[in-house]
Amino acid sequence: MEFDSFQAFMQMGKHGAFVWSAYGITLVVILGNLIAIRRRKKNVIETIQRKIKREQAGL
Amino acid sequence: MFQALKRLYHKLGSPKYFYEMTGKMLPWLIAATVLLLVPGLIYGLAFAPPERYQGDSYRIIYIHVPAASIAMGGYIMMAVAGVVVLVWRMKMAEMVARCLAPIGASFTFICLVTGSIWGKPTWGTWWVWDARLTSMLVLLFLYIGVMALNSAINNAQSAARATAVLSIVGAVNLPIIKYSVNWWNTLHQPASIKMTSSAIDPEMLFTLLSCIGGFYCLFAVLLINSTRCEVLQREQRSNWVKKTVGAV
Numbered sequence: 460m461e462f463d464s465f466q467a468f469m470q471m472g473k474h475g476a477f478v479w480s481a482y483g484i485t486l487v488v489i490l491g492n493l494i495a496i497r498r499r500k501k502n503v504i505e506t507i508q509r510k511i512k513r514e515q516a517g518l
Numbered sequence: 519m520f521q522a523l524k525r526l527y528h529k530l531g532s533p534k535y536f537y538e539m540t541g542k543m544l545p546w547l548i549a550a551t552v553l554l555l556v557p558g559l560i561y562g563l564a565f566a567p568p569e570r571y572q573g574d575s576y577r578i579i580y581i582h583v584p585a586a587s588i589a590m591g592g593y594i595m596m597a598v599a600g601v602v603v604l605v606w607r608m609k610m611a612e613m614v615a616r617c618l619a620p621i622g623a624s625f626t627f628i629c630l631v632t633g634s635i636w637g638k639p640t641w642g643t644w645w646v647w648d649a650r651l652t653s654m655l656v657l658l659f660l661y662i663g664v665m666a667l668n669s670a671i672n673n674a675q676s677a678a679r680a681t682a683v684l685s686i687v688g689a690v691n692l693p694i695i696k697y698s699v700n701w702w703n704t705l706h707q708p709a710s711i712k713m714t715s716s717a718i719d720p721e722m723l724f725t726l727l728s729c730i731g732g733f734y735c736l737f738a739v740l741l742i743n744s745t746r747c748e749v750l751q752r753e754q755r756s757n758w759v760k761k762t763v764g765a766v
Contacts, residue, residue, distance in 0.1 A: 460564055468564060474575035477639050481578045481632040482563075485585070488624050492740055495620075499747045507754045507763045 531608050533749045534758050540742045547739050555732030562725045578636040580726060584733035585629040589657060590692060592622035592737065596664070597689040600682030612678035613752065615685065616668055617744040621737065623661035630654055641705055649698035650706035653691055660688040674752065 462468040471478045529535045562580035569576035599615035602608050633651070634644045645651065664681045671677035699708040710718045711726070718726070753759045 461566070461568060462564060471574035471577065472568065474573060474639050477575050477635050478563075478577050481635040482559075482581060484631050484635075485581045485628050488628050489736070489740075492621060492624055496740065496743045496747065500743070500750075503747050503751045503754075504763050507750065507759065510754065511760055511764055 531610050533610060533613075533753050534756075536610055537746060537749050537762070540746060544739065544742060547735050547742070551732055551735035551739055553732075554728050554735060558725055558728035558732050562729060566722050566725050567719060572640055575636060575639045578632050579722075580729045581733075582629060582632040582636060583726060584730045585625045585632065586654070587730055588733055588737045589622060589626035589629050589654070590695060591734075592618055592625060593657060593660070593685070593689070593692060596622060596685045597692075600685045603678050603682040604686075609752070612674065613745050613748040614741070615678060615681065616674075617741060617748055619661050619664040619668065619681075621740050621744065623658060623665065625733075625737065626654065626658040626661055630658060637705075646705050648704040648706050649702040650695065650704075653695040653698050656691050657695060660685070660691060663688075 469475050469479070530539075559580060563577055566577070568574050596615050596618045599611040599618070602611035603615060630651075633654075637646075638644050664685055667681045667684055668677050671680060699706050710716060711723065716723055750759055750763065754763075
């Protein structure tokens, strides 16, 4: 461990704001991607299922 | 060997085969992502030694470099898929290329933002029109251009062909990014890691390699999941999709 305390870990030797904002923004962008893909998957599957139901009702 | 590769190529060209194969691969890829990325980032943030001149601000490297590598690797992949689309008219390549653009743009954005944040305490400025920074910004605009072109054309196949041309022409930018730090001597430092020798502490190097590997697995997970949605959507008339989705 390079840091003596949790506080020192958060401060990153005066650079805490830079390091943690960089990691934070990265996390947000990746989570955004994951959420967007998950939502799209749900949409696509629901659309196809609705279509199947309509086809079966039409038969 | 060549025959086996050819068979694999034809198999991968089938959306159904792609969907089934990636379904089996995904859990392993997710496990690899977690196993490489979590220890890599924890070690990079808390255990790796500080940099001699930059202190702890250098810890941004563990996301900046992997993101930059994927930004370029993703673009290479998109351009290669573009060639496959134009030459062999492969439908799977169209879908992969389409899904690559927003993911590649995300990683390029991460690379630019983390680089900018790193630049402030290190160079004293958020942004300079340095060759590396500028060519990377051009890469982001290329990705956005591909996304815009894809959504501007309604017919999926014509959209794929138009964006294939754009992404192949845009590939000119890749060697410029790669060699910009050698051609122009401005702020951005040249590469620290090379195949033959590395100007970097081994402890930092292994941490960084673990993060790069983890980011690539994460990229693969995102790309595969996104492409699977695209496959379902485009193949929705086929029986196997109806069966797959109906069973969910």
